[in-house]
Amino acid sequence: MTTIKDIAKKANVSVTTVSRALNGYSDVNEKTRQKIIEIAKELNYSPNTLARGLVMKKSKTLGMLVSGMNRASTKDNFTFEVLSGVNELVSEKDYDLVLFSTTTTKQREKTYSQLCRERRVDGAILQGMKIDDPYLKEVIESDIPCVLVDIPIESDSVGYVTTDNVLGAKKAVQHLIESGHKNIAMINGHDQAYVSIKRLEGYRQALEEAGLEYKEEYVVNGEFTEATAETEAMELLQKHPEITAIFSASDLMALGIMKAARTLNIRIPEDLSIVGYDNILLSSYTTPALTTIAQDKFQLGYRAAELLINMLEGTVDSHVCILKTELIIRETTTNRSS
Amino acid sequence: MTTIKDIAKKANVSVTTVSRALNGYSDVNEKTRQKIIEIAKELNYSPNTLARGLVMKKSKTLGMLVSGMNRASTKDNFTFEVLSGVNELVSEKDYDLVLFSTTTTKQREKTYSQLCRERRVDGAILQGMKIDDPYLKEVIESDIPCVLVDIPIESDSVGYVTTDNVLGAKKAVQHLIESGHKNIAMINGHDQAYVSIKRLEGYRQALEEAGLEYKEEYVVNGEFTEATAETEAMELLQKHPEITAIFSASDLMALGIMKAARTLNIRIPEDLSIVGYDNILLSSYTTPALTTIAQDKFQLGYRAAELLINMLEGTVDSHVCILKTELIIRETTTNRSS
DNA sequence: CTGAAAGCGCTAACAG
DNA sequence: CTGTTAGCGCTTTCAG
Numbered sequence: 001m002t003t004i005k006d007i008a009k010k011a012n013v014s015v016t017t018v019s020r021a022l023n024g025y026s027d028v029n030e031k032t033r034q035k036i037i038e039i040a041k042e043l044n045y046s047p048n049t050l051a052r053g054l055v056m057k058k059s060k061t062l063g064m065l066v067s068g069m070n071r072a073s074t075k076d077n078f079t080f081e082v083l084s085g086v087n088e089l090v091s092e093k094d095y096d097l098v099l100f101s102t103t104t105t106k107q108r109e110k111t112y113s114q115l116c117r118e119r120r121v122d123g124a125i126l127q128g129m130k131i132d133d134p135y136l137k138e139v140i141e142s143d144i145p146c147v148l149v150d151i152p153i154e155s156d157s158v159g160y161v162t163t164d165n166v167l168g169a170k171k172a173v174q175h176l177i178e179s180g181h182k183n184i185a186m187i188n189g190h191d192q193a194y195v196s197i198k199r200l201e202g203y204r205q206a207l208e209e210a211g212l213e214y215k216e217e218y219v220v221n222g223e224f225t226e227a228t229a230e231t232e233a234m235e236l237l238q239k240h241p242e243i244t245a246i247f248s249a250s251d252l253m254a255l256g257i258m259k260a261a262r263t264l265n266i267r268i269p270e271d272l273s274i275v276g277y278d279n280i281l282l283s284s285y286t287t288p289a290l291t292t293i294a295q296d297k298f299q300l301g302y303r304a305a306e307l308l309i310n311m312l313e314g315t316v317d318s319h320v321c322i323l324k325t326e327l328i329i330r331e332t333t334t335n336r337s338s
Numbered sequence: 339m340t341t342i343k344d345i346a347k348k349a350n351v352s353v354t355t356v357s358r359a360l361n362g363y364s365d366v367n368e369k370t371r372q373k374i375i376e377i378a379k380e381l382n383y384s385p386n387t388l389a390r391g392l393v394m395k396k397s398k399t400l401g402m403l404v405s406g407m408n409r410a411s412t413k414d415n416f417t418f419e420v421l422s423g424v425n426e427l428v429s430e431k432d433y434d435l436v437l438f439s440t441t442t443t444k445q446r447e448k449t450y451s452q453l454c455r456e457r458r459v460d461g462a463i464l465q466g467m468k469i470d471d472p473y474l475k476e477v478i479e480s481d482i483p484c485v486l487v488d489i490p491i492e493s494d495s496v497g498y499v500t501t502d503n504v505l506g507a508k509k510a511v512q513h514l515i516e517s518g519h520k521n522i523a524m525i526n527g528h529d530q531a532y533v534s535i536k537r538l539e540g541y542r543q544a545l546e547e548a549g550l551e552y553k554e555e556y557v558v559n560g561e562f563t564e565a566t567a568e569t570e571a572m573e574l575l576q577k578h579p580e581i582t583a584i585f586s587a588s589d590l591m592a593l594g595i596m597k598a599a600r601t602l603n604i605r606i607p608e609d610l611s612i613v614g615y616d617n618i619l620l621s622s623y624t625t626p627a628l629t630t631i632a633q634d635k636f637q638l639g640y641r642a643a644e645l646l647i648n649m650l651e652g653t654v655d656s657h658v659c660i661l662k663t664e665l666i667i668r669e670t671t672t673n674r675s676s
Numbered sequence: 677c678t679g680a681a682a683g684c685g686c687t688a689a690c691a692g
Numbered sequence: 693c694t695g696t697t698a699g700c701g702c703t704t705t706c707a708g
Contacts, residue, residue, distance in 0.1 A: 003685055003686085019688090027694085029693060032694085046451070046452045048456070048458065051685035052686055053388045053700095054687095054702090055687050069422060079418075084408065084409060101425050117339065118385060118386070281619075354679060354680080357704090358677095365677060366677065386700090393703050395684075
């Protein structure tokens with residue numbers, strides 16, 4: 001493995017000069033530089049980023065911490081799309097990305113800042129964290145620059161990107177209301193998810209503004225899984241046959257609801273309308289295709305990385321980025337009033 | 339940021355002793371060790387992996403190079419599932435994973451070994467490479483340990499994991515033959531994919547063994563994309579109305595074929611049977627649900643990582659790992675003979 | 677059982 | 693424009 005020392009020797013200069021030449025400093029004779037560059041190429045030199053990172057105290061590496069990335073979670077590739085977005089910007093900006101996956105249990109073994117410091121990441125992006133995950137508290141205490149996806153915490157060293165979940169949910173429910181529905185239920189995620197709290201808020205606002213009563217028994221948690229949503233929908237629909245529409249806090253759960261409806265012989269959209277959330281790939285392939293609130297997951301990742309790098313390089317105005325959502329009308333909703 | 343030096347000072351020992359104590363060497367007084375560990379905790383110490391890597395000449399880091407991971411590719415989350423598998427083993431074994439995404443163009447800018455050496459990864463996993471990608475040649479020349487996904491190259495420093503693509507394809511086609519089909523077309527990926535070559539081989543073998551003639555005009559390339567497959571299927575089905583079954587080299591392309599059939603008013607499976615390959619998530623959600631050859635993508639990644647780490651740690655017998663595939667019969671095939 | 681010293685490959689004053 | 697020197701944080705001989 002050739003080092004700058006080898007190059008220095010061969011070029012009859014000092015290592016300093018080599019370092020400067022290779023790093024594009026101006027105060028190097030152009031001839032010397034050319035010679036050095038040539039020798040470097042000839043010797044097939046690659047800089048050692050470990051050594052560089054050690055002395056520079058930064059690694060040009062970002063950490064991406066994802067919670068709950070396991071075999072099952074590949075179903076909604078939400079995480080993957082975010083990752084793709086992150087990866088895109090990271091490689092544009094010539095950073096590197098190291099991937100950490102963690103679970104709530106693991107977070108007790110090794111702290112967030114331990115993880116980041118050991119690896120010497122310059123900053124971190126956190127995705128899929130729950131509101132009560134240990135790491136979240138640490139993020140605030142630590143001074144490692146960090147961007148959260150879908151969790152609105154802000155400080156000198158932490159920013160976040162998310163979508164407008166209140167508005168998104170509101171649009172979903174308004175669409176149902178405009179279609180003539182009065183008894184609209186909601187299958188939410190769980191109380192540890194920030195987005196669930198916000199989407200519930202949007203649901204309530206939409207009802208209120210339309211003069212419809214909010215009924216607690218119309219809202220249940222589906223834990224963001226297809227199976228739980230199916231069970232919960234089953235119970236809900238049997239207990240409250242007057243329900244003609246459901247707003248689901250995720251598309252995956254909407255799939256569960258559709259299954260439940262099929263089992264109960266409830267037709268979609270004739271007897272029951274459904275609006276999902278996320279616009280995952282699957283949603284356009286189901287029969288009937290799912291009406292949903294789309295959010296740009298790739299962009300979520302891309303912006304998170306952008307924000308983080310801006311924070312690192314000190315070129316940042318705001319630590320917050322809120323993305324738009326969009327209602328996509330497919331086949332699980334229909335106009336009842338007409 | 340506290341270092342072993344700080345600990346040494348506070349404990350009144352040398353840095354050597356601290357290093358040994360923290361790394362679990364036996365030749366250190368148990369009392370001293372306890373004291374050191376305690377102080378380390380108190381000072382909230384994290385080892386600096388850069389420094390360690392620099393002197394040890396290994397980083398306990400694996401590189402995952404994926405080709406063509408972009409916004410579009412999130413559709414089949416093949417890559418993501420492989421990544422999940424890799425990630426799983428990597429964290430079990432306490433390695434780290436750095437993600438590089440590359441494109442054929444990018445590969446001309448920075449060579450494979452440059453990438454690996456700069457980052458000081460101990461080994462690399464390559465996913466999604468094409469047969470003529472520049473990196474592939476480099477992999478062979480380089481002595482960096484490397485495991486390829488779905489490309490059968492083997493040497494002292496390189497191994498691979500794949501599935502039995504010949505057999506997989508054969509099973510698909512045999513299933514069609516047993517259902518009574520005689521005119522079976524194939525929509526393949528492209529010639530730069532190893533798996534395409536092998537799957538074509540399996541297709542031919544199955545035909546031959548059944549005494550059916552192989553017709554060149556029945557095989558076209560769909561480039562592994564839904565859109566191209568749709569176009570190609572359209573043309574194929576119009577030109578050769580006698581075709582009653584298509585074997586598709588990927589599920590994604592099978593979706594395209596289904597679209598084409600719908601446009602042409604060809605009923606599936608009554609008029610046309612389809613068998614896909616991969617068993618991507620979507621395949622069970624389409625209407626009708628897709629019959630396909632399943633491969634365990636998570637396992638592909640898991641095994642790749644396992645193989646690589648075994649190679650690195652010198653505990654390896656074979657450099658090759660071949661996984662099984664499984665025919666999953668759903669609704670796009672039906673028995674014609676009955 | 678412990679410490680002193682050297683060095684991994686690189687960058688950054690500082691001095692010429 | 694170039695070289696000398698020091699040091700990033702850690703591990704590892706080699707002596708005690």
